[in-house]
Amino acid sequence: MTDSKGKVSVWAAALQDHYFHRDAGVPKSVAKQREKWDRENKRRQQLLNVRLPKINAPKKAASIPIMLEPDVVLDKVSLAQKMGILESPPKRLNPSEWSEIKERAKKSHAMYSNGVECAICCEPFAAQSQVVLSCGHSFHRNCIHAYERHTRSKRCPLCRTHNYETLVTSDAKLAYYNDAATTIQSVWRMWRCRRVYLQYRRDQVPKHPLLRKQFHLDKLHKLNQTLDLQMRRDKRDMDALFKEMDLSIKMNQDAFDKFTKWYPEEDDWDDVLDQLYKRNANPLDESCSICLSILSENRCQDGVKNARQQRKIALLSCGHVLHDLCISSFEKYSGVAKPVCPICRCQYRRSLFPA
Incomplete structure (x- = not known):
């Protein structure tokens, strides 16, 4: 069962x-x-059958089975x-x-x-x-x-x-x-044949007059293209050089303008002081237009300067006198690249008032 x-x-x-x-x-x-x-x-069988080639083995045409x-x-x-x-x-x-x-x-x-x-x-x-x-x-x-x-x-x-x-x-x-192999070989042979033919045309001068004329025209055209390309490159390099020079000149000019703004010539300040004293014999007795305090209130009676209480006084190129700290704060909070005088509204240069 x-x-x-x-x-x-x-x-x-x-x-x-x-x-x-x-x-x-x-x-x-x-x-x-x-x-x-x-x-x-x-894949494993192919890995097992791999052998390292000999170093001194003669080179043979590579063939992939x-x-x-x-x-x-x-x-x-x-x-x-x-x-x-x-x-x-x-x-x-x-x-x-x-x-x-x-x-x-x-x-x-x-x-x-x-x-x-x-x-x-x-x-x-x-x-x-x-x-x-x-x-x-x-x-x-x-x-x-x-x-x-x-x-x-x-x-x-x-x-x-x-x-x-x-x-x-x-x-x-x-x-x-x-x-696929036939297509690849045919394309490569076509490319190689075309390359050899073009090289032959560049090297060999034809015997026929018309072909010889065309040959020299092609040569001249190629030389013109090479020259034009080189000229374009030189022009581009020169433009870059001039642009760099213009930028350098502009930077130097800005630095010079800032220097002349804060450090003008002494003759100019002498003229400003002359005009200031002609307008007012005691300009330090006036009040600062920003803080509304007397400019000379921190000076001692005997004319000796007190280092702790002394407040520096700024002289503007437009002929007005203000506290140096006041005009510095005014320039800081005005938010303008080139501030103007708070009294006459014109651009100025400033320096310390002579003692």
Whole structure:
């Protein structure tokens, strides 16, 4: 009784495995994980095969080999078919028959043309994984798996062939790489040929009179362009130099103006004092127009200056006299770059009133 139960369990598992793979195909997540493991294994194998080059080895032309996967048949006999529970599939195609199918596809340009697209996703095969069906049609491997998973049947999307066999091949990838290499080589050769031709035209003088005339005109035009470019650069450098000189002159002029504002010539102050004494014989007896206090109230009777009580007196170039501290505060809080006299409203220069 136990043996019969064990056989039934094995048969049930074999049937489940057969119908799962026949109807649902390979799940997307499992397929992605399997591809990830395959890529990781290939990467590790390539790392293990790396060898350091010899230092004294002769230089050779660098060539990068194209790593192509071998052809693999995906359809395999399930466990249920091996045990005889289900009917075994018809005889599988052998390598020679697969070669004939690939040759037939090659003649119809189904796999080797760059413009041919996958009939499911309508995109070129390029370097993606590709499969060839036993009916001779080719698709992307991911596309045909998705088609089988959603339709739950194995029918060719084009000819509706039932229970086809699938072969993973790299012929389209090889053709894609060959086309890409041919395009790169043709572009490089075209560029190199054009460069050699232009250099030949620059070096060789033509024999025909018209061509010789045009040759010398081109030479003269090129020299003119070079000269014009050099002149533009020199002009730009000269403009920058003159701009720097103007800025330096302006800064020096501002410094000189500030110096002459606060430190004018002595002859000018003598004239200001003469005009002040002509207007008032005792100008220090007047009051400051800002603080309204007497200018000479801090002076001692005997004329000796008291250092603690002495308040400095400023003489303006316009002829007015104020406390130096008052006029300094006035300039500080006026908020104007060039303040004016609080009495006559004209610009001034100031100095200390002579003792």
